[in-house]
Amino acid sequence: MQNTVVDLMKSHRSIRKFTAKPLSREIQEKILTAAISASSSSFVQCVSIIRVVNKDKREKLVTLTGNQPYVGNAAEFWVFCIDYARHQKIVPKGCYGYTEQVILGAVDAGIMGQNALLAAESLSLGGVFIGGIRNNPLEVCKLLELPCQVFPLMGLCLGYPEESPECKPRLPVDIFVHEDRYQSLDRDALDQYDQQVREYYKNRTNNKKDNSWSDDIEAKLAKEARPFMQNALKEQGFMTVI
Template sequence: MNQTIETILQHRSIRKFTSEPINERQCHTILDCAIAASSSSFIQCVSIIRVTDHEKRLLLAQYAGGQEYVASAAEFFVFCADYNRHQQIYPEAKLGFSEQTLIGAVDAALMAQNSLLAAESLGLGGVYIGGLRNNPDNVSSLLSLPKHVLPLFGLCLGHPAQSPEIKPRLPRSLVVHENSYAPLNREILACYDQHVRKYYQHRSGGSKDMSWSEQISGTLNKEARPFMKQFIEGQGFSLK
């Protein structure tokens, strides 16, 4: 096993940071690693907003549902699908296709993962912030995002002030299918549910007693930001 694989397998979300800044050289390296990610058809349809203004950080933390580490992290990036740049280059560009939305989301995720892996390889930590989609209109207004730019998620980065346990992921046997899709193996799922339950009990000191199946049942039993469809279309995405 090499150092790259060890870094990947040791991933855990960091939500508490020291006050130490990330130096500019490290920050530029992280951003260069993001830009080096694969790009579908070389469209390069992602923009990153590096938010350094403290007042904007405080508002973004509020918009994300009170996640204070958005304000306290050394760096905060917002990853956006961006076809506005392309329209400026080629005003006749045919935009608004659902496939373009998918490409933007996939490419943004690839860039963000490169960013976090690069940061972790430097001894830093971070956490993704999907909560920005709680208030997409406010986020877009605050960051002056024009039409054809879609804010997808944020990324906090900084020097870790905690070392949480690694959260157990689904076993390979439930995730990887060979040649065709396989039915759910409930015996393996039950073992995994017990593993997750023990993880939560240990992490919470016994105050959280929940399996993964129970967790996703609660999550998928409620609306998932139903306002996003209107917002996405309003930004000129997924119109056809």
């Protein structure tokens, strides 16, 4: 049975090269309306999107995100933030600073971001999320004038694609999905997947390499994971309670 939404989801790949064509106001509004229609935990709606238009700020963000040129040259660059500053205006004496509020905000922003990217892809646009926005979170806060109780979680580059990369194979569904209880890793299935990823890397158009997914993960987990994050969150008023 044909399902165009599912087909679109399955055809996802990140786009990092864009034409100079801007997004019309109408297209931006379509994407943003789709984004904010996402579910929201307890209807708290604790997300803000900063649309970065200023060229100097974009260039500074290229550097702050680890020299990712598409942050500067995508038609649009949006920063998704957890935002309880709004709520503090409405309920100044409310309870703030809980770790749970960070998790809730991160989940909501993630869901909203994916709605945005999917809507964009449905309109023949492409994009890529930018976790690099958390490389220098407090400098990003300063640059974008984010007040206490606002924290940048991820960026999103959007634009008309100037490349058509192959889809990256994902882990098999049976490795992601467990039934009734946690099931230990199926090593044979992993070996097969590693081989599939190796073939994908060897044959893809750009940035060919010869390694498996397990090799990727080993390299990733050999490095610290932004160990400054807890302090940065505290500086912005998060995780100050428990």
